[in-house]
Amino acid sequence: MSIEIKIPSVGESVREAVLAEWFKQDGDTVRKDDPLFVIETDKVTLEVVAEADGVLKILVAAGETVVIGAVVGSLETAGAAAKAPEKPKAEAPPKPEKTPAPEPAAPAAKAPAPAAPAMTSAPVRPAAGISLAPSVRRLIAEKNLDVSKIQGTGPGGRISKGDVLLYLEKAPAGIPDAPVVPAGQPPSAAMEERKPMTPIRKRIAERLLESKQSTAMLTTFNEIDMARAMEIRSLYKEAFAKRHGVSLGFMSFFVKACVEALKEVPEINAFIDGSDIVYHNYQHIGVAVGTPRGLVVPVIRHVERMSFAQVEKAIVEYVAKIKDNRLELADLEGGTFTVSNGGVYGSLLSTPILNMPQSGILGMHKIEKRPMVIEDQIVIRPMMYVALSYDHRIVDGKGAVTFLKRIKEFVENPERMALEV
Template identity: 50%
Template sequence: MATEIRVPTLGESVSEATIAQWFKKPGDAVNQDEPLVELETDKVTVEVPAPAAGTLESIVVNEGDTVEVGALLGQIAEGAGAGASAAPAAAAPAPAKQEAPAAKAELVDVVTPSAGESVTEAEVGEWSVKVGDVVKADDTLVELETDKAAQEVPAPVAGTVVKIAAETGATVEPGVLLCQIDPSGSAAPATESAPATTAPAPSAPAASTGTSMPPAPSAAKMMSENNLSSDQVAGSGKRGQVLKEDVINAIASGATAASSTQTSAPAARGPVAAEDEVREERVRMTKLRQTIARRLKDAQNTAAMLTTYNEVDMGPVMELRKQYKDLFEKKHGVKLGFMGFFTKAVTHALKEIPAVNAEIDGTDIIYKNFCHVGVAVGTDKGLVVPVVRDADEMSIAEIEKEIGNLGRKARDGKLGMADMTGGTFTISNGGVYGSLMSSPILNAPQSGILGMHKIQERPMAVNGQVVIRPMMYLALSYDHRIVDGKEAVTFLVRVKESLEDPQRLVLDL
């Protein structure tokens, strides 16, 4: 007896959905209420559970197809009869099918770990092992990349890798099988790795094209009406699917004009000479780099971004460091750097100009009565912004310790979601790379970011005399929708005053 799997009711205003992905394939055993397929509408994502236990007998719609409510998705052959009915088809393979569950029962599944509440998927990076390799417990198997950070997946047990289920470049969700390890050391199940390598093949091209999902039905209709193509709209749905809201946002931000420039760029590659093209190297952007690009461009498109500049004489801070650096390091176990002074100066200024520490939420302004300062850190995988929480309540020594700790975690790829969320203001130090002047881009939804730059000796007029002083240009980029020019300039002047007269930090002036 077969049980039908049909599209459930999705809501009063939703009449159709897109098949996002099947969790099972024909012939797989399923339990009642176990998720079988994921449907995506222009509003929500819905998992369809198995109406009965048995074997998935057939799938009648493929991933990417659009189906209406009530449409047939597939059928389940119920009970033990499902397995029995498949056996007579070929007598010889029957023992193999009976042995497979026993072999799998001994295998240890390695699945995609959870990377935090706001992270719903990761991209499989380079595998450190291959099928047949012997691994020890805690050996690194593969690196996963999310839109926030890279994460290494260790081996839970010692044994032999007998199956790799997710290829490099594939997009996986938490709980998805990555590989299997035979703790007995037997490589007998390695023959199962052949289908495993071909199974993720459909997702590989999807990753290279940016998304494997067609636009949601309502989004596709709106895109057609406004002469927009899928590459002109950034999708926010799962696996980059374009939703109706994305199209509305794209139209509001002038996507048509912006995209015409973008679409003309590939056309410019036509005249590239063959001898030059063979010397080029095309490398797919990592998940982290894609997110950095998208967030920075979104910040430019959304905020009314403006930058104001000033310069600060770093002499007083440098003299203070020179005088107390040895004593400071001996007492606190950390070197006295510039970031402690800058972070402290910023928190003082934020208390006086709260708009720079606020954010816009729809038609509301949210003022933050705390200072979580993000510190931009460059790594070999891209820019990350770990957050120093409650920096306004910390001493300079505590700030230096926390920045040092976060910096090490960033370079080692050990930053967690809790380390990079919740920031209210950001400091970016391009001076460590030699930058003399730049205009930093906002770290949305924050309303302000301070750019530090290279300290360079310049002739300055002081009390009517020309003297050589160690000067640094400061840049404050801010969202003009919420921060007025007077507030931005005052903020930057307060930072300058605190650095040129560090006693202000001690006296809270």
């Protein structure tokens, strides 16, 4: 029996996707729910898993653009059943040969003498459990390299083209075709590399450009004394984690502060639709999350109904979905305001760009100890710069400054959010 493997639908507005990478090889036996491949659209990255046990037949190579619903492979379930009993017999004889496999990883195996036989028998097909992108596979074949000697730094230890180039740069003279370069000088192949933009990166570029061209964006700044928030977090983080099963982070302080401030300045929570202004009596807060493929903004819905713990749990769940390529298009839609934390990357100050059609975005930054004047005394305080970018067509300067001042007041005195004052 043959089961078709199709590109799944990820939303009505998505018509095509890029088959970014196969995790299995043609002819491999796979189990139900094993990840088969990953697709990229202009909005999400999604892993597709096997529907049943079977032998994989690949019909479309990695890197191809395919329409939603296209058949990219099949699973031969009858073949898998027939192969299952044969596998132990086929693998039993080679087992003694596999025992020396750890030798190349041992320090003694790095001597030039054993390197030669490793090169002569270097397989282009990767060892079991190692999946390679087509470009990486071609480069390894061209240079006749032993893939087991290359350390992968990609997700799950996968080997990237950069890993291969770095291996060649540091390779001993015994490796065939290894480029000879002066000390400290990178090989010419590593000096320049051209790659097509991924669908997500294209979409990010389009939306950022559209935001700059279509809105009257302006940014206002303030700074927040994080001492009280840090104190509360330190006092209750163990009890909080024990009771709710999730850590207490600063993001929930800011998300909850945004909810209260948006209630006071509703135009920042509104959209422009033609000649109308659409106000929202709810707060759907997007939280920007950086990924290797680009920035995504999953939306936490109805934050006005949520506790600190529920906000933290929602963020953790989204991070897990992003990491496992399980983020759905519905997770990215419907936001009314966005919070972006550049501080996790060490940013001291920046100007966030609006996430259209929203009218406001809050930028958080790193916490840094600075001298401050408090009651005519110079003291050291943990300070954070915050930035609010807003659409000046709908939000006046007074509203923007008021909003940011309220964020400051709530975060510097978190008890006010609990007391709603």
